[in-house]
Amino acid sequence: MAAESDQPGPASLAVAGEPRQHAETVLAAIGGEPHGVEIEVVSHSWRRSAEVHHVDPESREPPHILTEAALRRSKEPIESVLLAAQPELDRLHRIVGQAGYVTLFCDINGVAIDHRGEEQHSAEFRYWGIWLGGVWSEAAEGTNGIGTCIADGRAITVHQAQHFRSRHIGLSCSGAPVFDADARLVAVLDVSTMDPQLSAQAHALTLPLVVNTARQIEERLFRESFPHAWIIAVAPRADQPGSLLAVDRDHRLIGADRCARRQFNLDERALAAGISIWSLFARSSVVLQRGARPDYPVRLNRAHSGETLFALVSTPVAATRVHLGKLDATLLMQPRIALLDDLQRHYAADAPRGGLAPGALRRVREYVAAHLGEDLDIGTLAAQAGLSAYHFARAFKASVGMPPHRYLLAQRIQKAAELLERTEQSLAGIALAVGFADQSHFSRSFHGLVGLTPGQFRRAHR
Numbered sequence: 001m002a003a004e005s006d007q008p009g010p011a012s013l014a015v016a017g018e019p020r021q022h023a024e025t026v027l028a029a030i031g032g033e034p035h036g037v038e039i040e041v042v043s044h045s046w047r048r049s050a051e052v053h054h055v056d057p058e059s060r061e062p063p064h065i066l067t068e069a070a071l072r073r074s075k076e077p078i079e080s081v082l083l084a085a086q087p088e089l090d091r092l093h094r095i096v097g098q099a100g101y102v103t104l105f106c107d108i109n110g111v112a113i114d115h116r117g118e119e120q121h122s123a124e125f126r127y128w129g130i131w132l133g134g135v136w137s138e139a140a141e142g143t144n145g146i147g148t149c150i151a152d153g154r155a156i157t158v159h160q161a162q163h164f165r166s167r168h169i170g171l172s173c174s175g176a177p178v179f180d181a182d183a184r185l186v187a188v189l190d191v192s193t194m195d196p197q198l199s200a201q202a203h204a205l206t207l208p209l210v211v212n213t214a215r216q217i218e219e220r221l222f223r224e225s226f227p228h229a230w231i232i233a234v235a236p237r238a239d240q241p242g243s244l245l246a247v248d249r250d251h252r253l254i255g256a257d258r259c260a261r262r263q264f265n266l267d268e269r270a271l272a273a274g275i276s277i278w279s280l281f282a283r284s285s286v287v288l289q290r291g292a293r294p295d296y297p298v299r300l301n302r303a304h305s306g307e308t309l310f311a312l313v314s315t316p317v318a319a320t321r322v323h324l325g326k327l328d329a330t331l332l333m334q335p336r337i338a339l340l341d342d343l344q345r346h347y348a349a350d351a352p353r354g355g356l357a358p359g360a361l362r363r364v365r366e367y368v369a370a371h372l373g374e375d376l377d378i379g380t381l382a383a384q385a386g387l388s389a390y391h392f393a394r395a396f397k398a399s400v401g402m403p404p405h406r407y408l409l410a411q412r413i414q415k416a417a418e419l420l421e422r423t424e425q426s427l428a429g430i431a432l433a434v435g436f437a438d439q440s441h442f443s444r445s446f447h448g449l450v451g452l453t454p455g456q457f458r459r460a461h462r
Contacts, residue, residue, distance in 0.1 A: 057164055059165060071111070081217075092213040129141075159200045175188050299401075306369070368407070416433075
């Protein structure tokens, strides 16, 4: 590795004294004196850099660059991740490359194992270490967009003087984590530039692009991990991002990305137990369709809360490949979550015809929720909607996607699942509380919908 004086120096640091002033600011901040760091995560990273990693903010040592042999060894463990990321890296760099950014794809040690950048600027990129083989862990370089993203497991933008080392205060970078189908951090996507005139506001625009691209890579990894499963892509809500679920032919949940695990309170035990998808949503024949087109929109009724979610269901790619060419099968692995907002707007306007009026449907649902422990028949429910039993049954199925008796059973099972998870009530007591005549009937019905006995479900959620 060449000494720093042998490489082109940055004009941005020509002002005498600026690096030393930055180092003094860093040391003052760590010592608890007032400082100009505005982002809490950067402040915490500065302290880690000094107290845990013992990085010298005044060091002028060039960044560490791996040899070709060492770089090959770094690539090998995540070769499949790197391959899946290629289309998204190309798309991202077509946007940010025009503004002078270099795009880096890094492993969890902060090593840049792939890159996109203009070759005519390669000498400058290498000088800064923002090139293939550069090592950007916090332990090596202190606070930066790659290493701090790894340390905190979340997206971050680090602009110029927010870097820990004085040498890096001409850099601006935005990094986002990439998680695999098992919600494990496997890589970091970063864009960096050495433009000294770049404002913090202008640089901040890159972070949403990087986050979105990282999410696209995650979705591709998820779909490739479950080619034999239905993939349910749940549309984002105001308070949560889109999420992905994988369901097998027996309607068991076999995969959930990091967003779905958080949204539906899933952990490894629940996934290992193979819980039914109907423990999350009201059972509906329209959700998992055999022989359907590759993608189709559905509405999902959330268990417990009754919240309605929009989703796009993708049929198993492995089964579809029999009838498709290689190119078409490859297209089925393309990320979809970015399309869901627009799809949802169009789908909302195409509500089922002949269903219950919204007010009538709401009254029926509220009545069922309040009287689960009672002996409910279709006549009682029809009265809540002001219809005959015959017309009510047809209208209810058009609105909900299932007959009233199946909806009632699903609601009882969902309530039972909630009691199993959150209370110590006996199985017999829960059976009576949700309207079953005896514990045996309850256990058979629960196993039929959820795929687990009530006891197994309770153990899996404790």
